[in-house]
Structures are given as C-alpha cells and as structure tokens.
Amino acid sequence: xxxxxxxxDEIGIATDRARIKQILDNIIDYTQxxxxxxxSLQEEAGYKYRVPHKRVHDLFIKxxxxxxxxFEQGNSIEKELHEVLSKxxxxxxxxxxxxxxxxxxxxxxxxxxENEKKKGKNWFARFFS
Numbered sequence: 001x002x003x004x005x006x007x008x009d010e011i012g013i014a015t016d017r018a019r020i021k022q023i024l025d026n027i028i029d030y031t032q033x034x035x036x037x038x039x040s041l042q043e044e045a046g047y048k049y050r051v052p053h054k055r056v057h058d059l060f061i062k063x064x065x066x067x068x069x070x071f072e073q074g075n076s077i078e079k080e081l082h083e084v085l086s087k088x089x090x091x092x093x094x095x096x097x098x099x100x101x102x103x104x105x106x107x108x109x110x111x112x113x114e115n116e117k118k119k120g121k122n123w124f125a126r127f128f129s
Contacts, residue, residue: 008082017071020078024068027085031061038097045107047100056096060088 007023035057042050063084071077 008078008085020071021068024064024071024081028061028064028068031057031064035061038100041104042100045100045103047103049099053096053100056092060092 008020035054039050039054039057041047042053047053064081067077067081067084
C-alpha cells in the first residue's frame with residue numbers, strides 16, 4: 001500500500017487519469033489479497049477478534065471502492081485518497097495488526113513444537129543426528 005501512496009503523491013498536479021485508475025485497481029486487488037492472507041492467519045491462530053478485524057478490512061475496501069466510483073464520475077480524489085491511505089495504513093498497522101501478532105506467533109510456535117514431537121527430536125538434536 002505504501003508504494004501506491006507514493007505513486008499517488010508522485011502524480012501531483014499533472015493528473016494522469018489512466019494512472020490513477022490503475023493505482024485504485026491495484027490498491028483494491030492488493031488489499032483484498034493481503035487481507036485474505038491476514039484473515040487466514042488469524043483464523044488458524046484462533047484470534048478472538050478476527051470477525052471485528054475482518055469488518056475493518058471490509059469497510060476499508062468499501063471506502064476505496066467509493067473513491068474509485070467517485071473518480072469514475074469525474075471527481076478528483078488524489079489528495080484525499082493520499083491522506084486517507086496514509087493515515088489508515090499507519091493506524092491499522094500500529095493498532096489493529098499489532099493486536100493479533102501475539103496470537104499468530106503463539107500458534108506458529110505450537111505448530112513448530114508439534115512437528116518436532118512428530119519427528120521425535122528437536123531441531124538441535126536433528127542437526128547432530
């Protein structure tokens with residue numbers, strides 16, 4: 001998303017509508033893919049706030065789609081979109097995403113330990129076997 005924020009910033013006053021449309025499409029495609037991955041990690045980890053987190057994702061995508069609609073109607077959305085993306089990204093990473101990291105790490109450590117039990121040895125013992 002940061003790359004798309006920078007691209008919007010680079011466009012500046014010399015508005016290239018085709019480029020803006022491509023950036024909007026890319027943002028929507030990327031966020032849908034990234035959010036799906038994030039949500040699958042949360043589900044696998046049993047993260048208790050995954051449903052509200054998904055709602056945050058869904059609302060963000062709807063918001064970006066509304067900018068695309070506004071843009072397609074001929075409106076200039078670059079400046080506002082740049083501000084929204086910048087603020088949202090920082091806030092989402094620092095707060096929403098930071099909240100689920102512990103659950104995902106704990107789940108991954110459990111998977112690693114389970115795999116070690118199945119093999120009967122820890123990674124250190126396997127190294128010297």
